[in-house]
Amino acid sequence: MSVRRLLILLAALFLAVQPLALRAVTPDEVLPDPALEARARAISAGLRCMICQNQSIDESDADLARDLRILVRQRLVAGDTDQQVIAYVVSRYGEFVLLKPIFNWRNALLWGTPVLLLLAGGGYILLAARRRRPAPAQALSDEEKAALADALRREE
Helix, strand or coil: CCHHHHHHHHHHHHHHCCCHHHHHCCCCCCCCCHHHHHHHHHHHHCEECCCCCCCECCCCCCHHHHHHHHHHHHHHHCCCCHHHHHHHHHHHHCHHHECCCCCCCCCHHHHHHHHHHHHHHHHHHHHHHHHCCCCCCCCCCHHHHHHHHHHHHHHC
8 A cells, every 4th residue: 555545544534533523613713812712612512502402512513503602702702701601601591501510409309309219119119028028937737737648648
């Protein structure tokens, strides 16, 4: 195999395994300040695309994701902190926009319900198992012993 073919193959392989996040952000969105761009990428990685719902806005090619990426960058250029940018986006779209939801008292029931259901189910199983315990075996009376012996003799 020639060196040229090997280089073409390696370049094709490199392009094939590139993460989607590198292709989602277009060059016209990138901020000239590398520090601000790094902050924007970090924030965008934690925000959910409301159309895709399974990708961050940093990975999504949807128009809404692009608009949100631009909004994040505008807020950062305006001087907002990372927390202020996230709070602004959450105030507009709700907590669902966060890929990692915040644990608070409003959603504690949502987080705790699976644990409560498992505990209730385990308790029910334990109670049901206690109720179904067989009664201890009682010794046979003399009449029962005689009937059993008679039945066994007939079988032979």
